[in-house]
Amino acid sequence: MILRYILLTALAAAPAFAAWQTPVNMGATLNTASNEWYPFLSRDGSFMLFVSERPGGHGGMDLWRANYAGGSWQAPVNLGGVVNSSYDDSVPFLAANDTRLYFVSDAPGGSGSFDIWWCPVSGGRPTAAKANVGPPINTAYVDC
Numbered sequence: 001m002i003l004r005y006i007l008l009t010a011l012a013a014a015p016a017f018a019a020w021q022t023p024v025n026m027g028a029t030l031n032t033a034s035n036e037w038y039p040f041l042s043r044d045g046s047f048m049l050f051v052s053e054r055p056g057g058h059g060g061m062d063l064w065r066a067n068y069a070g071g072s073w074q075a076p077v078n079l080g081g082v083v084n085s086s087y088d089d090s091v092p093f094l095a096a097n098d099t100r101l102y103f104v105s106d107a108p109g110g111s112g113s114f115d116i117w118w119c120p121v122s123g124g125r126p127t128a129a130k131a132n133v134g135p136p137i138n139t140a141y142v143d144c
Helices: none
Strands: 036-041 047-052 062-069 089-094 100-105 115-122
Touching: 036 089, 047 089, 062 089
Parallel strands: none
Antiparallel strands: 036 047, 047 062, 089 100, 100 115
């Protein structure tokens, strides 16, 4: 639902963010009857990572990618089992050099509840299996 209110104008004004403008509904391609949260727009505006419980996922919340091409958002694609689990995977963030995707998951193998995980990426797509960041960053508590 939060995607309904992302500013499309941010694509043009991303480096400057000169002035807030009227929010624009992102449309049915991104917004569904399911929940959508935590949009992360790539630095060049060519794609968005976000979280959804929409059909076609691995269970719980999953990370999805939607490309922006030809003036519109393309159909989102699930990032797959390299990142997503049957648990809740959420809050995507690309490192400044675009080579690492950080996200939060309550999947087994962590230090506690909702640990921070990462995986290498190229073009916003995972290229290898996820890894838990581990202690001292992750604790027995919620770490996001």
